[in-house]
Amino acid sequence: MKLWYLIVGTRTDAMSVNVERSDDVSDLLAAIKASNPFTFAGIDDIMVKLYLATQNDGEWFDADAPQTTALMEGDKATVDAICQTDLNQQDLLEQHFHSLETRKIHLLVRAQAALWCLIVGDTDRDCFAVVVKTAASVHGLQKAIKKELFDSNPFIRAIALQLYEAKNANDEWLARSAPEVNKLREITW
DSSP states (O other), rough: EEEEEEETTTTOEEEEEEETSSSSSSHHHHHHHOTTTTTTTOOOGGGEEEEEEEOOOOOOEHHHHHHHHHHHTTTTTHHHHHHHHHHOTTTTTGGSSSOOOEEEEEEEEEEEEEEEEEEEEOOSOOEEEEEEEEEOOHHHHHHHHHHHTTTTTOOOGGGOOOOOOOOOOOBBOOOOOOOHHHHHHHHHO
């Protein structure tokens, strides 16, 4: 069967995936991730949630409905209102998908990633994880870091946080145990 889905907040049009009715939700997730290797690179299955794209009346979303555009743009109010109960990975697809109409959206995919962060020059604090949406902007990451570490300090503004990629000379991400990480901790301003 062919299912149409949106990846919430990515501003991309609906995409389709072919699966068997006898597959389970984890098979569906694997098929979606395989169809979008760059979108889901490095994101564990546990950080990706699938939701039925149904309206209050139980009907599937129209591909060109206003809510569909809001979901594509990642509108927080719309996403929070619609993406409430994710599908259980062990459920069989035939439990959820009985009649599939064309020009409808059947699934919403919502992904989050944990980014590991380090405060340069802070010898007291270890690396910490910040969970962000995969489609988040740099400012969204700044706000997440501000909330995680400096929420009680009104003098630190999220927009003022300077963010840098932590890569080695081979353009690979630094491991938390890499010697370069300790050197970054020891920098004094």
